[in-house]
Structure formats: structure tokens, C-alpha cells
Amino acid sequence: MKRSTESTPNRYPTEKLVRCPICEAVNYDTQSIIRCRRCKELIYKHKQISYHKTLAFLITAAILYIPANVYPILITRQLGTLQENTILGGIIALWEAGSYPVALIILLASVFVPILKFLFISYLLITSKYNMKSSKVDQHKLFYITEAIGSWSMVDVFVVAILSVLIHFSSIQIIPGTGATAFALMVFFTMLSALSFDIRLIKH
């Protein structure tokens, strides 16, 4: 392993340079629209537009989080009787059945990850809006984590899809519930929200 970087000369302040999210080239920050000098893609639009876009997607996702938890995500039909399970209900059932690791994975992926994403993105939006003093490096890391954990919430939706294929007998059947659609939409919008966040909102 080799430590890169001699210390960067002070006359090129990092604040004036941005990284292209597509080709990783270093670009000058023009404060408005940026077209990457290497891949020629429109990588940054106006900061305010992306601020509002992120906020709008975040609110949509937060609203969808309610039906995702209230409506059943999984319905078991056994000999004519229906048993409906919400996400939390499913986790509690798993915990009581003794499958602690799986209960923890689902709790982490379906409950904590979306809430953490809501908190992280709102924190980043609020600090950028009110120019609050906080460590830029930490904010960049927070945003990186938000992007990295984004897709993990899909675990529950995929599990429901897999189970509804496998448990498809005449005596017992698993059917996806309305919560599954709401949940999938919620994940979709949180991902859009993270993708439309402008990294320059952190820098200034």
C-alpha cells in the first residue's frame, strides 16, 4: 500500500473543485451548472433546484413510509383463513420463533436503514440551508454512507417476492400485501433523493 498525496498546495483550495460522479474527473466549481470537462455530461445543475428536488423526494418517501408500515407486507392464506403481517409484526414473530439473526437483519434493513436515511438526508439539508457549523468531512462521509446503505431496505420486498413464489400450494399460500408496493416505492424515492443531492450543498 502506498500513501498517495504530497500535501496539496494551498493555492488550489478544495472548495473550488468538485468530483464528477460519473467519471471521477476533478472539475472547477462554477457555482451553477457544471458540464464535466472529461465526460461532457451535465453533472451539476443549480444548487437550489437539487436542494428542492432532494427535499421533495425525501418527503414523498417519508409519506410512503407510513402505509409501508401500516399495511400488511405479507399475507398468509392457510385453509381459507387469512393472516396478515406488517413489517414490525413479522419481525416480532421471527423474534418469538427464535430466529434472532434474521429478525435483526430485517429490523436493520427495513426499519433502521430507512429511518437513518431520512435523518441523514434531512440533517445534510438543514445544515446546508442554515449554514450551520459542522465538519465537512463528516458530512461527506455521512452522505457516502447514505448512498451505500440505500438499497439495503429492499431486502424485505425481495423476501416477500421469494416466499410468495415458494409457498404457493393449495393448502397454504403466501401473497404479497399492499405494504410491499408502498415499501418498494419508498426505497425508490429515498434512492432518488440521495442521487439528486448536490454535493456542493455540503461544501458551501
Place this chain on the structure above:
Amino acid sequence: MPSHELDNFIICKKCHTLHKKVPLAHDTKAVCRYCDTVIYRNHRDLFNTTLALAITALILLIVSFSFTILTINIKGVNQSLNFASMFIVMFEHHYYFVGIMLGFLVMLFPLIILSSTILLLILMKYRKYPYLVKRLLILIAKLIPWSMIDIFFISILVAMVKLFDFTQIDVDVGFISFIAVLLLDFMIIKRISFNELWINYEEIYRINA
């Protein structure tokens, strides 16, 4: 500073610290001095090895799409899971949105990413069609956050644990090849860096022009 001098710099993807690039020896990597994230590597034979890995991954991905992943047995009745059946069952239950999302995130996007990587590397090897190569590079970068085969694999494992108590589960060819795809995908993502590809792109097609 003229803008071509910016090529001597690179920004860490995690903490956005500006670094000046230094030449690396073969098979070594440069890490960010603040957060220890790998910023770039120098591979001995980036193109050929990545191409080989990507072709293998694509073949195995097609294998896991066309064969059964799991079979369960409840009281003598078998039920098996494959990628297409999941898509169909979701449509049968009128969950169109979830079905379409599954189709895109688990099947279509990984397939497009792998086949574009292969096409891209072949075209770059033969120094042909710069415009197409550029579009493919942009396409792959945009699709990578939307490919969820790793999450899907975790979901299969979770579903298996859930079913473990009351059924017998048989693992099939699809499952084994899916594990192989994941490992290869991880290796490809780890070794490929867009920065390197773009630098190579510029070098190759500037000589050609």
C-alpha cells in the same frame, strides 16, 4: 491553473479530500490519507483480466437466470424458485410495480452492466467507436447504484432461514452460479475504476484521432 492540470488531481469519493496523484508501482494501490479509502490502483493487466472476469460473470448470470435457484418440498409437493417465476407471480397477484422493479433491479440492470462492460472493454482493446465507448462508460456509472443482486442474495438467505424449520430446502444450479456471479461481480467492481477507464479512453482515442 489550466484545466488539463486538473488531471493530476483526484478527489476521494468518501471524504472529498483533494489528492495529488503519484505514480504507482504495478499491483499497488493509493489510499486516502484521511479515511483510508482506496482512491486508485495500478493493475498489471487491467483490460484482459477484467474482460475475462466479466465474460465469466455474464455466462454464470445467464445460467442462474435460466436454472432453478431453490426447491422446497412440503408433504411430497415440490415448489421451485427461479428468476422468471418471481416476476410472473408478482404479476399474477397484480403487484405490477414490485414485479417491474424486481425485473429491472435484479435481472435487467446487472445484465446490462455486465454486457456493456464486456462490449466496452472489447471496443477499447480494438480502439474502435469512441462515441459508443463513452456512452457505455456513462451508462455503467449511472446504472451501478441500481443493481441489487447482492441484496437479492441476502434476501434468498433470509427466505431460506425463514423456511428452514418447516420444509426441506434443496439448493440448485442457479444458486451455486449466483454465488459465483456475486464473487466475480465483487472482484470486477473492486478492480475497475472509472477514473482509470476514462484515462485509458482519452489516451487510446487521442492516439487514434
